[in-house]
Amino acid sequence: MRPQQGVVDSSHGGIAVPKSTSSKMQPELLSTVNSVLPHVGATNDPYSAYLILTVMVLLAVGFACAPLILAAILAPRKPGDIKESAFECGLESKGDPWVQFKVQYYLYALAFVIFDIEVVFIYPWAVAFKGLSFGAFLAMGVFILLLAESLIYLWLKGVLTWK
DSSP states (O other): OOEEEEEEEOOSTTOOEEEESSOSOOHHHHHHHHHHSTTTTTSOOTTHHHHHHHHHHHHHHHHHHHHHHHHHHHSOOOOOHHHHSOEETTEEOOSOSOOOOOHHHHHHHHHHHHHHHHHHHHHHHHHTGGGOOHHHHHHHHHHHHHHHHHHHHHHHHTTTOOO
């Protein structure tokens, strides 16, 4: 059943949780939660919840580092002059490989990344637009005005002109 809009259950220690019309959880969901996390909340130790977080962080770091370590251990090592030479697109390079680029390229790329990432924030807002309050609309309006201001600033400073 859907929770009622605007009704808050005060039995969760001051945390605003929507009060559902049915006060019981579905038995399948409850049995799944109990089988997956049998000891969470079972003790009065305030740090018991951090144990699960620590285990998850260690697993994440392990999954990230394990392929790197395995590749370093198991990779074949046959160094040679040809393998250690710098090449680009299958051709031998000519000149110094450390060529300095103009700073304008970096500024242009940074402006692109900033505006591209900000679209990630606008998309969920646009999807949920009909269900949002006026405060959310006002907050996104301020966000879009800041985007427009930064775009105008970049334009006036000449960062967007390609030379």
